[in-house]
């Protein structure tokens with residue numbers, strides 16, 4: 001199901017649930033380009049800057065599952081897809097979360113028809129920010145059994 005997979009990826013890219021990850025501290029003095037980050041400094045990873053990098057995702061401010069599809073409609077992996085962060089301390093629940101997102105979305109679409117109460121183009125899909133997390137703005141939806 002390449003298109004559904006691309007939609008789930010695009011939802012996570014567009015939302016950027018944890019745009020600056022969680023706070024970490026460097027365990028030793030780190031030299032990064034012309035900077036020195038002293039041991040113990042709190043750092044945040046700018047995950048959103050990767051998820052919205054226009055070199056990888058043209059028009060990143062637009063919701064477009066095509067960001068994860070190739071010209072034949074096959075699913076296209078991206079090294080810039082890192083809503084769960086990267087490295088040794090990345091999200092421990094990534095496998096569980098990805099499986100649940102796919103299963104819940106497909107189960108809803110198999111069993112219900114979803115209808116917007118306003119014109120879909122009038123729904124504000126720009127995520128809202130609370131504290132250090134992003135979340136979708138509330139909107140009304142009509143859910144009909146298939």
Ligand code: HEM
Pocket residue numbers: 017018021022024083084085086087088089090091092093094096097
């Ligand atoms: C869409 C859902 C989720 C997203 C986007 C997400 C994202 C993240 C991010 C960005 C981090 C910080 C990683 C870092 O600092 O490099 C993190 C850490 C973590 N997440 Fe998640 N997470 C999700 C769901 C879950 C679930 C379902 C679980 C558990 C069942 C979970 C457990 C954890 C744990 C334990 C850590 C800390 C890992 C460590 O410190 O080594 N997450 N997550």
